[in-house]
Every structure is written in structure tokens, then in C-alpha cells.
Amino acid sequence: MKAxxxxxxxxxxxxxxxxxxxFFAEIAPLGDRIGPILVQLPPSLAFDAAIAAAFFADxxxxxxxxxxxxxxxxxxxEADATALLIACRTARVAADPARTxxxxxxxxxxxxxxxxxxGSPRLYYSAYGPDTLDEIAAAMAGTGAGEVWCIFDNTxxxxxxxxxxxxxxxxxxxxARSP
Numbered sequence: 001m002k003a004x005x006x007x008x009x010x011x012x013x014x015x016x017x018x019x020x021x022x023f024f025a026e027i028a029p030l031g032d033r034i035g036p037i038l039v040q041l042p043p044s045l046a047f048d049a050a051i052a053a054a055f056f057a058d059x060x061x062x063x064x065x066x067x068x069x070x071x072x073x074x075x076x077x078e079a080d081a082t083a084l085l086i087a088c089r090t091a092r093v094a095a096d097p098a099r100t101x102x103x104x105x106x107x108x109x110x111x112x113x114x115x116x117x118x119g120s121p122r123l124y125y126s127a128y129g130p131d132t133l134d135e136i137a138a139a140m141a142g143t144g145a146g147e148v149w150c151i152f153d154n155t156x157x158x159x160x161x162x163x164x165x166x167x168x169x170x171x172x173x174x175x176a177r178s179p
Contacts, residue, residue, distance in 0.1 A: 001027050002038040009042045013055040024062050036066035036091075036114060036149055043099070047075040049084060056088035066147055068093050068114035077102040085109060094139075096120050106143065113145035117163070119154030127159035128152075130166075137170035 004023055007016045027034055037059075059067065069085060070093035071077070077092075077100055085092055085108030092107035094115045106113040115136065119126040128136070140148050150167060152160035 013051050036068045038068050040070040043072040046073045047081040066112045074100045111146045113143040113148045115150040117152050124156040128163045133167050
């Protein structure tokens with residue numbers, strides 16, 4: 001589930017208690033099928049330790065499960081931001097295309113590795129080729145994280161489903177699956 005833009009883009013993580021309460025009430029019927037909560041930030045939202053700490057503290061009073069943050073401002077890839085994410089048990093998303101080299105690899109909480117692949121070179125359109133999928137599969141298999149997620153967002157040309165199935169084949173070939 002993705003946190004609403006009302007939290008991330010409009011309120012910019014400030015004073016989000018009522019919005020978070022509404023969001024978690026709305027997704028509660030999904031029960032144990034919710035998966036990680038994705039918090040995608042706008043590119044203009046720079047890291048502010050006080051705002052981020054207050055937001056994640058509030059979020060953690062409402063949600064004990066996995067959380068993944070997709071920051072798009074370079075300041076979120078500095079050591080102090082990473083330390084806060086680890087302390088708040090929040091993974092930093094590996095994104096493609098990456099806005100900074102550090103954005104290409106998962107970070108933050110080592111218990112969760114989360115990729116969001118938007119299509120490259122053409123955002124939302126480009127399919128990932130076999131060599132790139134091999135690299136992604138190897139990176140995912142080598143994380144050591146207890147939970148690994150990958151979301152394909154290259155849906156505009158219909159590539160996401162085929163890429164997801166091809167990646168799944170690499171990670172768990174048919175011969176390795178149980179009947």
C-alpha cells in the first residue's frame with residue numbers, strides 16, 4: 001500500500017496524524033495482506049531530521065509492519081538520514097531510474113529490501129531486458145534481507161507484468177517450486 005499524497009506531497013509529512021489514521025482505517029480490511037507501506041516523497045522534499053523523526057514516530061504508533069521510503073531528494077541519502085531510517089525500522093527504496101547513485105540500491109532498515117522500477121530509459125514505458133533482469137535478480141538474492149519486494153511501475157506500455165513474471169522465473173525457477 002502506498003501512503004496517500006495528502007500525507008507525502010500536500011502535508012509534506014507534517015501534522016499527518018489524522019490523515020494517517022484515516023489511511024490505516026481504510027486499509028485495515030486487508031488484514032495480513034497489506035505488505036509494506038510505501039511512502040513516496042516528492043522530489044522537492046529535502047530531509048529534515050525533526051520532521052522525519054516526528055512523522056516516522058507517528059507512523060510507527062499506527063503500524064508495526066514493514067515500511068519503505070522512496071525519497072527523491074538527494075539529502076535523504078546522507079548518513080544522518082540513513083541512521084534515522086534504520087532507527088525507525090524504515091527501508092529506503094532502490095529506484096530506477098535513480099536520481100543519485102545511492103538511490104539504485106536499497107538502504108535504511110536491512111530487514112527489508114524494496115525495489116521500484118519505473119522503466120528506463122523512458123520513464124513508465126521502457127521494458128527491462130534480460131541482462132538487466134538478471135542483475136536485479138542477483139541483487140535481490142544477495143540482499144540478506146528477511147523480506148524482499150519489487151514493484152514494476154513501467155505500466156504505460158504494458159511491460160510491468162511481463163517483467164515481473166520474468167523476474168519471478170529468475171528468482172524461483174519452475175523446477176525449484178513445490179507442487
